[in-house]
Amino acid sequence: MKGSRLEWIDDIPELGEQMLQVHVTFLDDKPFVESKTRGQRMAEILENLAATQVLGNVDPVLWQQETRQDRSLLGR
Template sequence: MLKTFKAWLRGSRLEWIDEVPKFGDQQIQVHVTFLENEPALEAKSRGRRMAEILNNLAKSQTLNVDPVAWQREIRQDRSLPGR
Protein backbone atom coordinates (compact mmCIF):
# COMPACT_ATOMS: atom_id res chain seq x y z
CA MET A 1 0.00 0.00 0.00
CA LEU A 2 1.29 3.44 -0.96
CA LYS A 3 1.50 6.14 1.69
CA THR A 4 1.04 9.83 1.01
CA PHE A 5 2.95 12.45 2.96
CA LYS A 6 2.11 16.16 2.93
CA ALA A 7 4.91 18.68 2.57
CA TRP A 8 5.64 22.30 1.66
CA LEU A 9 8.09 22.94 -1.16
CA ARG A 10 10.40 25.85 -0.27
CA GLY A 11 13.03 26.46 -2.89
CA SER A 12 14.55 23.04 -3.46
CA ARG A 13 13.55 21.52 -0.11
CA LEU A 14 10.44 19.72 1.08
CA GLU A 15 9.21 20.54 4.58
CA TRP A 16 6.93 17.85 6.00
CA ILE A 17 3.56 19.04 7.32
CA ASP A 18 2.07 16.03 9.11
CA GLU A 19 3.66 12.62 9.45
CA VAL A 20 7.36 12.41 8.59
CA PRO A 21 8.44 9.37 6.55
CA LYS A 22 11.02 7.19 8.33
CA PHE A 23 13.75 6.56 5.78
CA GLY A 24 16.67 7.91 7.78
CA ASP A 25 19.39 9.53 5.67
CA GLN A 26 18.57 7.29 2.73
CA GLN A 27 18.09 9.09 -0.58
CA ILE A 28 14.73 8.22 -2.13
CA GLN A 29 13.06 9.09 -5.41
CA VAL A 30 9.78 11.01 -5.06
CA HIS A 31 7.02 12.15 -7.39
CA VAL A 32 5.42 15.55 -6.71
CA THR A 33 2.08 16.51 -8.24
CA PHE A 34 1.04 20.16 -8.23
CA LEU A 35 -2.71 20.53 -7.94
CA GLU A 36 -4.45 23.51 -9.48
CA ASN A 37 -5.85 25.90 -6.90
CA GLU A 38 -8.56 27.19 -9.24
CA PRO A 39 -11.95 26.42 -7.74
CA ALA A 40 -14.17 24.18 -9.87
CA LEU A 41 -17.00 26.68 -9.54
CA GLU A 42 -14.94 29.40 -11.22
CA ALA A 43 -14.14 27.11 -14.16
CA LYS A 44 -17.84 26.26 -14.56
CA SER A 45 -18.83 29.92 -14.51
CA ARG A 46 -16.27 30.68 -17.22
CA GLY A 47 -17.78 27.90 -19.35
CA ARG A 48 -21.28 29.31 -18.87
CA ARG A 49 -20.06 32.80 -19.74
CA MET A 50 -18.38 31.50 -22.92
CA ALA A 51 -21.59 29.69 -23.95
CA GLU A 52 -23.57 32.89 -23.35
CA ILE A 53 -21.18 34.90 -25.54
CA LEU A 54 -21.35 32.33 -28.35
CA ASN A 55 -25.17 32.32 -28.21
CA ASN A 56 -25.23 36.12 -28.43
CA LEU A 57 -22.87 35.99 -31.40
CA ALA A 58 -25.07 33.43 -33.16
CA LYS A 59 -28.18 35.55 -32.55
CA SER A 60 -26.55 38.75 -33.82
CA GLN A 61 -25.98 37.20 -37.28
CA THR A 62 -22.90 39.34 -37.81
CA LEU A 63 -21.37 36.43 -39.67
CA ASN A 64 -24.23 36.09 -42.15
CA VAL A 65 -22.44 34.17 -44.92
CA ASP A 66 -23.91 31.80 -47.48
CA PRO A 67 -21.67 28.74 -47.08
CA VAL A 68 -22.23 27.47 -50.64
CA ALA A 69 -21.34 30.83 -52.21
CA TRP A 70 -18.32 31.13 -49.91
CA GLN A 71 -17.08 27.68 -50.94
CA ARG A 72 -17.51 28.47 -54.66
CA GLU A 73 -15.56 31.68 -54.25
CA ILE A 74 -12.73 29.96 -52.37
CA ARG A 75 -12.50 27.06 -54.83
CA GLN A 76 -12.40 29.15 -58.01
CA ASP A 77 -10.09 27.73 -60.62
CA ARG A 78 -6.92 29.69 -61.15
CA SER A 79 -4.60 29.66 -64.10
CA LEU A 80 -1.68 27.33 -63.71
CA PRO A 81 1.78 28.80 -64.28
CA GLY A 82 3.31 27.89 -67.66
CA ARG A 83 0.06 26.65 -69.22
Protein backbone atom coordinates (compact mmCIF):
# COMPACT_ATOMS: atom_id res chain seq x y z
CA MET A 1 0.00 0.00 0.00
CA LYS A 2 1.31 3.39 -0.95
CA GLY A 3 -0.79 6.28 0.22
CA SER A 4 -4.36 5.38 -0.67
CA ARG A 5 -3.46 2.94 -3.48
CA LEU A 6 -2.74 -0.78 -3.48
CA GLU A 7 0.17 -2.10 -5.50
CA TRP A 8 0.29 -5.75 -6.58
CA ILE A 9 3.43 -7.67 -5.62
CA ASP A 10 2.79 -10.61 -7.95
CA ASP A 11 0.96 -10.76 -11.26
CA ILE A 12 -1.80 -8.21 -11.64
CA PRO A 13 -5.22 -9.88 -12.01
CA GLU A 14 -6.80 -9.33 -15.40
CA LEU A 15 -9.97 -7.47 -14.41
CA GLY A 16 -10.10 -4.78 -17.05
CA GLU A 17 -12.13 -1.93 -15.60
CA GLN A 18 -13.98 -4.27 -13.23
CA MET A 19 -13.70 -3.33 -9.56
CA LEU A 20 -12.39 -5.87 -7.07
CA GLN A 21 -13.22 -5.79 -3.37
CA VAL A 22 -10.19 -6.45 -1.17
CA HIS A 23 -9.61 -6.57 2.56
CA VAL A 24 -6.47 -4.92 3.86
CA THR A 25 -4.85 -5.78 7.18
CA PHE A 26 -2.23 -3.43 8.53
CA LEU A 27 0.63 -5.19 10.30
CA ASP A 28 3.14 -3.73 12.68
CA ASP A 29 6.61 -3.20 11.26
CA LYS A 30 8.10 -5.00 14.24
CA PRO A 31 8.14 -8.79 14.23
CA PHE A 32 6.01 -10.42 16.92
CA VAL A 33 9.03 -12.27 18.31
CA GLU A 34 12.54 -10.95 18.04
CA SER A 35 14.42 -12.99 15.46
CA LYS A 36 17.25 -13.70 17.94
CA THR A 37 14.89 -15.40 20.39
CA ARG A 38 12.64 -17.07 17.81
CA GLY A 39 14.93 -20.10 17.44
CA GLN A 40 15.41 -20.38 21.18
CA ARG A 41 11.64 -20.23 21.75
CA MET A 42 11.07 -22.89 19.09
CA ALA A 43 13.64 -25.15 20.75
CA GLU A 44 11.87 -24.74 24.10
CA ILE A 45 8.51 -25.65 22.57
CA LEU A 46 9.97 -28.73 20.89
CA GLU A 47 11.64 -29.81 24.13
CA ASN A 48 8.31 -29.48 25.97
CA LEU A 49 6.57 -31.47 23.26
CA ALA A 50 9.20 -34.20 23.46
CA ALA A 51 8.88 -34.29 27.26
CA THR A 52 5.13 -34.93 27.06
CA GLN A 53 5.77 -38.10 25.03
CA VAL A 54 2.42 -37.76 23.29
CA LEU A 55 3.57 -40.06 20.51
CA GLY A 56 5.56 -42.38 22.75
CA ASN A 57 3.09 -45.24 22.48
CA VAL A 58 2.86 -45.16 18.68
CA ASP A 59 4.51 -48.01 16.79
CA PRO A 60 5.99 -46.27 13.72
CA VAL A 61 5.89 -49.39 11.53
CA LEU A 62 2.26 -50.10 12.37
CA TRP A 63 1.37 -46.42 11.92
CA GLN A 64 2.97 -46.39 8.47
CA GLN A 65 1.17 -49.57 7.43
CA GLU A 66 -2.17 -48.15 8.54
CA THR A 67 -1.58 -44.72 7.03
CA ARG A 68 0.07 -45.65 3.77
CA GLN A 69 -2.05 -47.52 1.35
CA ASP A 70 -0.72 -48.55 -2.02
CA ARG A 71 -2.80 -47.35 -4.93
CA SER A 72 -3.52 -49.49 -7.93
CA LEU A 73 -1.75 -48.26 -11.03
CA LEU A 74 -3.85 -47.41 -14.06
CA GLY A 75 -3.56 -49.94 -16.86
CA ARG A 76 -1.83 -52.57 -14.74
